[in-house]
Amino acid sequence: MKGGGGGKEPPVEGEVSGKRPKRKCLQWHPLLAKKAPDFSEEEEEEDEEELEKSGAKEGECGGMEDDSEEYSSEQRARRPMNAFLLFCKRHRSLVRQEHPRLDNRGATKILADWWAVLDPKEKQKYTDMAKEYKDAFMKANPGYKWCPATNKPVKSPSHSVSNARKKVWSLPTNPSKESSVAKKQPKTDSTPQLNFAMADPNKMGGLSMLLLAGEHALTTREISSSSSQTGCTDVAKHTGKSALFQLAEVRPPEDLSVLNKRPLKPSLAVRRLGYGWLAVCVQMTYTPELPVTTSLSSSSTSGSTSSSPTDTTPSDLSPCKTLKKKKKKKENKDSDENPASPKKAKKRHSPESDLDSVMFTIEAVAKGAWGSEETPRKKARPSGSESSPTTDQSPAVKKKTKPKPKKQLKLKDDDAEEEEEGEEETNKPQDVEMKTEEAPLTPKDEYTKPPQTRQEDREQDVKPETCGSRKSERSCKGALYKTLVSEGMLTSLRANVDRGKRGSMRGSVSDHEGGWNDESWGFSQAATSNPKNKFKAIKTPKYNNECMLGKLEEEFEKKFNSLPQYSPLTFDKKSVAVTKKKKNSTSSPPELPKPCKGSSSSQKKTLFHKIVNKYKHRKEKSSAADKGDAPTAIRYHLCVSPSPEPQKVLDTPVGSQKRKARKSKITHLVRTADGRVSPAEGELNPHCPNQDEKPFTQETLCNRGVCYNDPRSAEADLTDAPGGLPAFFSLAALAEVAAMENVHRAQHAVGIPTEGQVKDMAPVLISCADQ
């Protein structure tokens, strides 16, 4: 998105201040990253620049605010992502990896299929997360309206909107206050609150932070005791938090040195640092005592930048360009601010009261939502997890950093990393949380291993290379940057990376994990930004907000990362196999041995599959639950869990069905009897109502199980279906066949509960029959 923002940004920039287009670009990191195949100095540089700039800007909060104000008018926070989008965000890269050739749309389709198939439990995780996200968002933006209200323009060109990107969380730190503020917004439009990008919480976690941390953190420390960092440290001490915090402070230097030597470790270190920084920032914000950090922070950043010779060179620009392209739509704001924001946040610490309010909000949000403890969801975590919670804040922060590293570590050089980790970890007992992450991770790892191991390999290879080759700090940074990306710090980057892999670069590896990165969560610091509030904002609120944002961000990130990421294989198999099984029934998998296409054996099979698939589609996908079999790699719960899933499915039709005829539908090609693809949905309709809504049938099938790779290859699918099932078989007919098959199979192969299947089928049949 942001990237889009980048595109958008330009205008904004112009409007707002003609100033630094670059900045925006910089802000973008992610996009930049994407575009830039390599992460190298350039990016780093950019980051730095951003930082600097941001720092500069931020330096003057006022300026920022002003901008924000402008933005604010129109700016709206972006809607929180729904569960599906979260899922997409987390898995898109995987899909792309698997199906490099697919374009995004195709990937989206697959994701939709996955989503449909996804075990309800798993899905619930995303749903919960989305809910939390939304709740938190709403807290932050009380008056927020999804639709801009009639205002015209919602997104309108107003672009002024650059801000738009705000992604978000403008936070109203103080609920009470917020309300007032928020309300205002509503009046005009949805959420004017916006502050667009004040501080860029995004960045906090982001590269800039990291970079800074890495480079300058040290310097800063040295530099000014007064500086925020020092403050932070102090704070940290007070709070006692954080190992992360400490790490942040301490590590940087070490890490850097390490980087030179080893890429991997550094990366981790860096990442950690990044988090640490975040944590620090947060803490700072919390701690009332800190002197004004903002100035410091900015200074520090600038200083750091200066210190680090990385110059931003034009190279940066290129990325920017790319960014711009994407979208303009909304705003750009983020581009600028994001990077900077974090620092800003640091700057001020709010008064206690503010802090309290902030904390309150944060806690509420964090806990409830982000923090996650409140919600039941937790599945991810084993349990006991909660132990840490003593303090909301600290734990959260801590948690984040550590967990991931481990995984990566595994892959990489464990030794070095471990050492580091050990240190960090030792500092804090986060193990519990780690677990949560681990859970997801493990799966990933597993799945990655088989087919995707290469990724990892690449990582190893790549990193070393990068690191190895480069000696200078900058170079290190580059390495770090990559690492970060790989680790998921920057999702977008990762995505780029992935592509790059496909294309030219293969650079960093992506881990699946990456989830929310800065981008995603960038909050606009803005909260502070409220124009009106400025006064207030000036000091406390904003920063607080920022802090909160940062924290929230962290939380989100943490959570997001914790969200399970499923291997494509799994899904594919699932989709295919599952479907088959589904029918077969819960238990016996053996039936369709091969994955999809494999069914060369007999037409019957294929037919069967198809039928099944159809069945699924219709009913669907939603029923995903059924998919019982866990494909190979990972353990999915897909299980058969009969009760819940199915019901669920039944209850809620899934997506596509819901949507009325869309363009897409129209667009969709449906197979004709002869096997050709044709665009006509209408045809289907006659046959069956269900179909009407969606012409799933074969096409879908193809997408789903069979041929994700190329949607286009639909024909291929046909091949699969030997007999050339007519796409349009009547459902009833298919159902019958399926039923027969099932029975047959059930008896034959496994004792599948045909009955159950039959039941399932029943609805379908009925529907058809009705028609």
Next chain:
DNA sequence: CAGAATGAAAC
């Protein structure tokens, strides 16, 4: 910039 998907909110 459209569009692919799902979902949530607004209208």
Next chain:
DNA sequence: GTTTCATTCTG
């Protein structure tokens, strides 16, 4: 019920 928009990114 329909429309908007959230994310991502190719064509």
